[in-house]
Amino acid sequence: AQTVTQSQPEMSVQEAETVTLSCTYDTSESDYYLFWYKQPPSRQMILVIRQEAYKQQNATENRFSVNFQKAAKSFSLKISDSQLGDAAMYFCAYRSAQRDDKIIFGKGTRLHILP
Amino acid sequence: DVKVTQSSRYLVKRTGEKVFLECVQDMDHENMFWYRQDPGLGLRLIYFSYDVKMKEKGDIPEGYSVSREKKERFSLILESASTNQTSMYLCASSPPERTGFFFGQGTRLTVV
Numbered sequence: 001a002q003t004v005t006q007s008q009p010e011m012s013v014q015e016a017e018t019v020t021l022s023c024t025y026d027t028s029e030s031d032y033y034l035f036w037y038k039q040p041p042s043r044q045m046i047l048v049i050r051q052e053a054y055k056q057q058n059a060t061e062n063r064f065s066v067n068f069q070k071a072a073k074s075f076s077l078k079i080s081d082s083q084l085g086d087a088a089m090y091f092c093a094y095r096s097a098q099r100d101d102k103i104i105f106g107k108g109t110r111l112h113i114l115p
Numbered sequence: 116d117v118k119v120t121q122s123s124r125y126l127v128k129r130t131g132e133k134v135f136l137e138c139v140q141d142m143d144h145e146n147m148f149w150y151r152q153d154p155g156l157g158l159r160l161i162y163f164s165y166d167v168k169m170k171e172k173g174d175i176p177e178g179y180s181v182s183r184e185k186k187e188r189f190s191l192i193l194e195s196a197s198t199n200q201t202s203m204y205l206c207a208s209s210p211p212e213r214t215g216f217f218f219g220q221g222t223r224l225t226v227v
Contacts, residue, residue, distance in 0.1 A: 009155075035215055045205065045218035091157065095215075102148065102173065103207075103216055107157035 002027045004094050006106035013082045014114050020067075021077045021109050023092030031097040034068065036077045039108075040088040048090070051075065053097075079111075087113045118142070121206050121219035128226050134193040136222055138206030145211055147189035149173075149181065152203040152221070161204075164189055196226045 003026045013019035025034070036048040051059045051068050058066050063080045079086055092106040122137035140147065145166055150158040150173075160173030162181040170181050178200060182190040189208075193200055203223050207216040 033215075037218075043203070043221040045207075045216075045221075047215045047217075050215050102160055102163055104160075105150075105158040107155060 002029075002032075002094050002096070002104050004092050004104050004106040006090075006092050006109050008109045009107070010110045010112070012112040012114055013079075015082055015084060017082055018078060018080045019082055019111065021079075021090055021092075021111065023075045023077070023106060025073050025075065025092070025094050027073070027094065027096075029096055029098070033095045033097065034066075034075045035093040035095065035103070036064070036066070036075075037091045037093060037105075038086075038088045039091065040085075045091075049077065082113050084113050084115065087111060119206060119208050119217050119219040121204075121222050123222050124220060126222055126224045128193075128196050128224065130197060130226055132193075132196045132226075134196045134224070134226075136191040136193075136204055136206075136224070138189045138191070138208075138219055139187050140189075140208040140217070141187065142208070142210070142217075143186065144208040144217075145186070146209045147183065148207045148209075148216065149179075149189065149191045150205045150207065151175070152205055158205065161191065193224075198226050200224065201226045 005024045032053045034051045038046045049061045067076045089108045091108045093103045095103045119140045148163040149161045164183045180192045206219040209216045
């Protein structure tokens with residue numbers, strides 16, 4: 001069975017600095033998708049960034065980028081120029097490309113932004 | 116924009132009550148999901164559905180059932196609510212292509 005591990009329950013970063021959130025996963029599949037979701041205090045889960053396993057190029061969305069290391073099964077999220085609005089719980093997630101396409105979530109990392 | 120709407124943000128129910136959590140999506144998505152979220156445990160899948168009248172058990176289905184009579188609506192049912200079902204419940208939907216899930220705003224259920 002696939003698993004997703006986020007080893008950092010909480011992190012803090014100074015406003016305008018860069019922070020990296022770690023995620024590792026375990027799977028025997030070769031075709032899958034990886035996601036980072038953000039859950040602010042409002043509770044609405046928001047998709048931050050998505051990576052297809054077959055793509056070697058790391059996904060980027062404005063200040064958010066990933067470091068996808070397929071062989072190491074690592075999928076870290078880098079937030080550049082951190083802003084107060086980035087404070088949230090961040091979840092790493094895995095989704096198989098197969099028919100049974102539920103998403104498996106890590107336990108989350110709570111990110112604090114220090115003014 | 117895709118909209119996934121959960122009927123209540125906050126709900127308080129008594130032990131033993133039958134509880135219905137409703138979720139509606141407006142983008143004709145085939146796939147719908149119910150997760151519960153607890154501190155330190157992340158999101159755990161309760162049930163999911165690929166199509167109308169179809170349902171599949173997730174990782175923690177015990178004490179829950181679901182109903183999907185129409186494509187846009189996916190209901191989670193707590194047959195006899197218990198205090199250990201106090202939690203945040205999140206509904207999600209997704210299209211067949213793997214673009215990710217769209218979540219509702221969550222229902223915080225307290226069972227007293």
